[in-house]
Amino acid sequence: MATPDYAQQGFTAMRVELDAGVAIATLTRSKERNTFTGPLVKDLLHAFDLFDRDDRVRVVVLTAEPNAPAFCSGADLSQGWGGLFSPEVDKEGEHAHRDSGGVVSMAIFRCRKITIVAVNGHAVGVGVTGLQLPFDIRFAWAGAKLAFPFVRRGIAPEAASSYLLPKLLGHSRALSLFLTGATVSPDSPLLAGLYHSILPTREEVFPAALALAKDLAANTSQTAVAVTKALVWRGYDNIEEQHILDSRGIRILGKAGDAAEGARAFKERRLPKFSDQLSDDVLTPWMPWWREVNVHHRKAKL
Amino acid sequence: MATPDYAQQGFTAMRVELDAGVAIATLTRSKERNTFTGPLVKDLLHAFDLFDRDDRVRVVVLTAEPNAPAFCSGADLSQGWGGLFSPEVDKEGEHAHRDSGGVVSMAIFRCRKITIVAVNGHAVGVGVTGLQLPFDIRFAWAGAKLAFPFVRRGIAPEAASSYLLPKLLGHSRALSLFLTGATVSPDSPLLAGLYHSILPTREEVFPAALALAKDLAANTSQTAVAVTKALVWRGYDNIEEQHILDSRGIRILGKAGDAAEGARAFKERRLPKFSDQLSDDVLTPWMPWWREVNVHHRKAKL
Amino acid sequence: MATPDYAQQGFTAMRVELDAGVAIATLTRSKERNTFTGPLVKDLLHAFDLFDRDDRVRVVVLTAEPNAPAFCSGADLSQGWGGLFSPEVDKEGEHAHRDSGGVVSMAIFRCRKITIVAVNGHAVGVGVTGLQLPFDIRFAWAGAKLAFPFVRRGIAPEAASSYLLPKLLGHSRALSLFLTGATVSPDSPLLAGLYHSILPTREEVFPAALALAKDLAANTSQTAVAVTKALVWRGYDNIEEQHILDSRGIRILGKAGDAAEGARAFKERRLPKFSDQLSDDVLTPWMPWWREVNVHHRKAKL
Missing domain, CATH: 1.10.12.10 (Lyase 2-enoyl-coa Hydratase, Chain  A, domain 2)
Structure with missing residues (x-):
């Protein structure tokens, strides 16, 4: 692929820089608490597709501005859940819906580079699931409040978190977190093992993640x-x-x-x-060795 | 279903009350250390079937009387293991046996409500496996002795614990516990992640579990x-x-x-x-999406 | 099988003794830091095959001499990775290679007795993967340096460690360890749950493992x-x-x-x-109930 200029990609919910093999994506809608809206979804899909294919990128770090009131406060519920369902998709039938948190999870999960998330603020719902669990390595601020509110809001965990969390932490912790609708801090015993490193202040989170990222970009x-x-x-x-x-x-x-x-x-x-x-293409004759599942809905209309 | 009167179910090994959406099942054979006998198995199967189907039940809490000498001291070995095998079942052939701990595990596991166990005393064998592992959330008394004695008694872990424990805690801890025939307390590093909360006294265990249960019954x-x-x-x-x-x-x-x-x-x-x-029946067109396995033995006799 | 004399097996990289149902295998190439070379592989395969079949063996303990500079310093890289690939096997085609760490992992993993490793020194690469992860129970010296250097050396984790580590510790810790190419000590939170017991001095590791081994040999x-x-x-x-x-x-x-x-x-x-x-042969009519996979390459040549 040509080498993309990350300043010219038209991102509106984040900015992306490339620094010594590290792609740094910073959520910039601090005022809106980086809610998980359409523009953010679009930016994340586009960015992680580039990160996966751009040879210059060896490590990805996603973070927010450290003075943002939240790393990501989850879905925007101002329209209720109705905002989740597009009339266009609904017309294709009730099996056509694809959860947007999960669409983002897939993009992050499928990125073949090392992915690191630097959680330097509070996170709710998809801000915990889609924006943290699919990453390889997680850094967090000790003071972050992390909420798994699903069953307390009448829905179930999304963004493939019911796949990821039990594998990351075991089924016991995953069920405690999901079924109590818990709000916990990163050092909760219920999250033991989830974070590679927990930092005392918000300001320390991204630099610590970046230091590891640069080491890994140079030496892996x-x-x-x-x-x-x-x-x-x-x-x-x-x-x-x-x-x-x-x-x-x-x-x-x-x-x-x-x-x-x-x-x-x-x-x-x-x-x-x-x-x-x-x-x-050294790996191409071999990978993927696994059954690739197409997640797109097959439109019935010819 | 009609709304069952839990006081009229003929339970002999436990009592059941319904309180604000929480079904509370208390083991009452304290003198016999709540050994895992036929009447207890029968009560548990009947109760969890009701809990699953009774819309009023949102959360289940199983506990024992806090002054009991044990939460559940496991199988009654006074007849050796022979008591496990009924002559009627044996007549059906050697594949007909179904482990009674596992039969109970299935009933608890399949209950679609939040299930909480409040382990306010010592537990041995099936008192750890069948009566704890299939629950969603576990509370324990810090002083409880928890024994996995199987290989020291010439048998293997039962009650589907070889499925549940590795998933709950990982294979490393599960193998250490099973193969050493360990007796440990809830705060053992080998059990890290198994208990949602560990309380200093026996008397605090059930109230703590009930407080969470009532919160969840009201708000999930x-x-x-x-x-x-x-x-x-x-x-x-x-x-x-x-x-x-x-x-x-x-x-x-x-x-x-x-x-x-x-x-x-x-x-x-x-x-x-x-x-x-x-x-x-909102979920009925969708669930179960999984292959349902019939655990009953097919009798050869027509 | 006849009862083998472990002193007469021609082991060159370790010695084996049988003591009260415990087979003790001690790596003896201390000067070469017990690097993972052909003779060691041969000894391990032969020994674990005997341990599996010898009824007298109830528990196996693998350790190194406690004054060795390393428990196992991994592959011998003096010839680069080329030493890994034998010309004979290469002639059979590019699918014929079997990783020697994995060949050893299979032998340890398939041993039906309780297997314990007493890690009383530093360990690198296959010294962590093949020589630790397939065991049932792990003891370690608190001061041991444990390195997962794969991605920092241009290769991927071997010896089936990408199967074992996520199951033993969960995917979160496994990815952190593998992708950072970490060097950690046994009490690292990233390894929580991996070791049954961590001892302050090198000299205490084997005696602690042996004490448990003798208990288990006598009582399981x-x-x-x-x-x-x-x-x-x-x-x-x-x-x-x-x-x-x-x-x-x-x-x-x-x-x-x-x-x-x-x-x-x-x-x-x-x-x-x-x-x-x-x-x-009480178990023979039943085991193996699982699909047995033949790991040997089928030679094309008749």
Whole structure:
């Protein structure tokens, strides 16, 4: 792909910068508490599609302005839930609806780069589910209030959170959080394991995330990262098949440039300089090995 | 269904009261340490079947009398394990046996309401597995001794605990507990995440559980709860299919009464008053979406 | 099988002793930091095959000499990754490679006895994955440095660790560890739940593991252990099928000698003396109930 200019993408709900292999996306609708509205959805889908395909991007960090009253205060309920359902989609039948939180979750989840979220403010509903759970690594402000209000508002957890949260934290914690409609802080025992790091002040969250992001952008292999993510999320359900699968990964990566450079750097006691890129198509004959599910509704109309 | 009178159900091993949407089941065979015997199994199956179908029940709390010497001391081994196997069932062949702990686990697990267990005493074997793991939320007394003695008694974990415990806590903790035949207290690192709350005294356990139960009975949607539990336990094994599934849930719930009331209450900054009920059959065209497995043995005899 | 003499097996990278039902395997290439080389792989495969089949072995403990500079410092990178790929296997085509870490993981994972690893030194790469994750129970020295360096060396996690780590600790911790290429100590929150016990000094690790091992060798049922491990790892993906499965386990074990002895010992308030052995074939008509996957590459050459 051509190298996109992130300042020229027409984003209206966030801004994106590229810094030393790190794509930094900052939510900018602080006044509206970064509610999860159509323009934000559109920006996130567009941005994560670019991040996935742009070889220059090795790590993504999503954050909000640290003085925003909220990292993301969830869906905009000023129109009730009706705002969720578009008349156009409804015309296609009752199976056509796709939850917008989930559409965003898919885009983040499918990004083959390392994704980090820096939660430097309060978060509610989809601000916890769609904007946190699909990321690889989560940083949070210790003072953030995190709300899972679904059952207290008459709906169920969305954005594929009923898939992600049990896998991230186990079913016991996930059920406690979902069924009590809990509001908790990041250091709650119910969230143990969810955050890579919890920082005392809002201002420290993004710099800490960025420091890790820059380390990883400089010192990790883009192809090894993509394989690792896929092995963890798209693996098989018995150990023998996973052994055959990761053997194939070791064979393909082990004969490619980054592995040679990794071994050389280790022997020479220096940091590596990785140059393999996803667009080189080293992985293409192998990935995806999994059944790809099309999430789009098939329109009945010809 | 008609509204059952819980005082007239002929329970002999426990008593059941209904209080503000909360069904409270209290084990009453304190003198016998609430051993897991036939009458208790019968009572539990009958009670959880009613709780599942009685619209008035929004939350269930199971507990024991706090002065009982044990919450549940497990199977009654006075007859050895032989008491487990009925001659009638044995006549049907060696595949006909159904573990009674598991039969109870199924009844609790399948209850579509929020289920809470208040473990205010020691628990052994099925008192930990069948009477705790299938619940959504667990409270415990810090001083409770919890024993997983299976491999030390020549049998294996039952009551579907080999399914539930790894999902609740991860395989590492589950294997440590099962294979060491451990006796631990609720604050053991091996149990981290299992209990929603751990209370210092036996007397505090049930009131704490009841307070949460009453909050949830008053402020959560019965239909949203049923969908949430099903999404978590009956979801799909890849994220895209779960996204399609929870989108359907959002579509169905989002157009129903409770979601409208939830949004109204939020805007009006008041507590919601949910009125949708499972018997309204809003969810019936959709649930169960999963393959229902018949656990009963098919008798060969015509 | 005949009873093997562990002193006469020709091990070159470790020594094995049998002590009161506990097979103790000690890595002996301290000078080479117990790197994961061909001779070690060969020894481990041979030893765990014997441990699985030798009725005298009830528990296995793997450890290193406590004064070794490392428990296992991972793959030997002196030849780069090229050393991983044998020309013979490469001739069979690019699907023939089997990761040697994974080959060892399979042998440990398939051992039907209780397996314990006593990590009394630093561990890197396969020294963390293949030599720790497939065990049932892990002990560690608090000062051990544990490194998951894969993405920093241009390869992906191997030895089926992308299967095991998410199941052991959840996907959140697994992704943080894998994608940051972390080096952590056993008490890192990222590893919470991985270690059964963490000891302050290197010298305490093996004795603590051995004490538990001897307790378990004396007081657990060999057949109950084998069923427990299989129920946890080879169970079904819905609770009803698991209930039918563990009911069968209870039926088979409950009518065998060890269960009778377990109940008698409980009633007589004494320790049990279990005598059922895997070679008695009580479990053979039932196990394996799961689909067995052949991990060997099928040679095209006739």
